[in-house]
Amino acid sequence: MNLRELLADGRVVAHKTSAREVADLLRVVDRDLADAAILQISTDLRFTTAYNAALQLATIALLACGYRAKGSGHHWVTFHVLPEIMGAHANARAYYFDNCRSKRNVTDYDRAGEISEHDAEEIRAEAREFREEILAWLAENHPNLVPQGGG
Numbered sequence: 001m002n003l004r005e006l007l008a009d010g011r012v013v014a015h016k017t018s019a020r021e022v023a024d025l026l027r028v029v030d031r032d033l034a035d036a037a038i039l040q041i042s043t044d045l046r047f048t049t050a051y052n053a054a055l056q057l058a059t060i061a062l063l064a065c066g067y068r069a070k071g072s073g074h075h076w077v078t079f080h081v082l083p084e085i086m087g088a089h090a091n092a093r094a095y096y097f098d099n100c101r102s103k104r105n106v107t108d109y110d111r112a113g114e115i116s117e118h119d120a121e122e123i124r125a126e127a128r129e130f131r132e133e134i135l136a137w138l139a140e141n142h143p144n145l146v147p148q149g150g151g
Helices: 003-008 019-035 043-064 074-080 082-086 088-109 117-141
Strands: 012-014 067-069
Touching: 003 012, 019 043, 019 117, 043 067, 043 074, 043 082, 043 088, 043 117, 067 074, 074 082, 074 088, 082 088, 088 117
Parallel strands: none
Antiparallel strands: 012 067
């Protein structure tokens, strides 16, 4: 499904964002990336926390384009439309984070201990890279939404 179809289906709705909303979400991202580095918590929780940072970053991209995912499956929707919003270069990142979504679902709802140390570190590194990419994308495409101080 593309963005237009998701809109027609009600899974995406129009939303007017602001620099403040983007800045608030970036603070959530920064908190989650810091928390995901705390080695005293489980790898499952570090993975989930880094995943949340990535989800908030993808949400920022969707919000910047005037939309918000709504209802059941909003995580999938948010990652699914990322290449349409940011360009084809975002395909691999969207695919990676969607796979992480599936792993997060298992560790949150089904079984503990499914996440490896490598997985937890990898998603944290990917989310940190994604943060920089989102800030550069905002500066180029939506400069009015770049937080004061550059985020």
